[in-house]
Amino acid sequence: MDHRLVKALLFGATGAVGRSCLDVLTEAGNASVVLAGRDATRLREVATGAQGDISIARLDPTNLRVAPDCDVVINCAGPSHRLSASAAATAIEAGMPYVDPGGDQALLERLTAAEPAVPVVLQAGVQPGLSGLLLRELARDLTGGSDGVTAWCGGLQQLTPASVLEYLASLQDRSSRPGAELRGGRIQRVDRAERKMPPGQYFSDSVTVHPHLDAETLSAATHLGLDNVSWMNVFDGVHTTRVMQALALDGGATCDADLSAVLAASKLDMFGRRPYFAIVGVAGARTVAFTCPDSYRVTGAAVAYAARVVAELPPGVLPFWRIDEPRRVVDFVTEMVPDAAATYADQPVAPIIEEGAL
Secondary structure (H helix, E strand, O other): OOOOOEEEEEEOOOOHHHHHHHHHHHHHOOEEEEEEEOOHHHHHHHHHOOOOEEEEEEOEOOEOOOOOOOOEEEEOOOOHHHHHHHHHHHHHHOOOOEEOOOOOHHHHHHHHHHOOOOEEEEOOEOOOEHHHHHHHHHOOOOOOOOOEEEEEEEEEOOOOHHHHHHHHHHOOOOOOEEOEEEEOOEEEEOOHHHOOOOEOOOOOOOOEEEEEEOHHHHHHHHHHOOOEEEEEEEEOOHHHHHHHHHHHHOOOOOOHHHHHHHHHHHHHHHOOOOOEEEEEEEEOOEEEEEEEOOHHHHHHHHHHHHHHHHHHOOOEEEEHHHOOOHHHHHHHHHHHOOOOEEEEEOOOOOEOOOOOOO
8 A cells, every 4th residue: 555755753663562663664665754762872773773764853752842843643652551641642732643552441532522633543553453443344244233243362472561561551441341241232241151262273272261341342342333242362371371460469550570570471481482463253154363473563563554544534533443444454464564464254263172171
């Protein structure tokens, strides 16, 4: 897909998602990128290792008064729950379109109510983001709200400090419903015996599943007229899961020692294994699946896609799952991310047989 030349001001390029966004923007072409942040030395290191029209600017995302003239501000600096609100407000005040892979439901609603004079795209990531787009694609041929949708999302990925903090913050989101699914248009608790195991061809048999209705899933279900949605977050890594559950029970508060413990557990779970990630949705006999080895790269590609189109959008706030036609976005992501793939099949998938079920 070709768009006019985009000049992007990118914060967070030294992190996994920001660096991936930079790579995709420059590889896709028609982009000039200004790497912004406080540490000019690290920014130069990133710029030196990248290809394309790249410059650097020593800037704070909450102060754009001396920012260069750009088409879009991209904020990949994290954790999002600490930085996105102020970064978005600053970009909007400066009259610059804004894209962020983060932003919770509260921020989305607050910015929407403020009616910004520029286009803003939040949640341009994997979950939320690509997950909602795949729900749209899966529901495309459904004939009624009573049709059931079941989806699984997760896998085995190397964690970063920002990703750990984002996950723990999401558990405190009052608009989400952990341990629940949508039945007959009502939010209902899911018993352990009712949890649906994921398809074996996409996930390891060592996974655990956790029902979770986040704000995106609930919003998409309402938008699409879906009355029955079962969404399962999938975790593959017993050590990481155990440490994260302990932190969640403590209310999600973390210190440096907690982060170190999670990252050490993640490294142990990754030992001798290949990372993988999948989102698989089933509605009747129809299956939609997205797979990749690196979800951070996918998030970077999603952000880059949003950055390339945001200036063409009308003023206002959109979550990424409503930004464009699902297949158009997925095609871009699979083209730009090595070994990422999407499949659309008119046949059901077989679940993993949970140990002790027979």
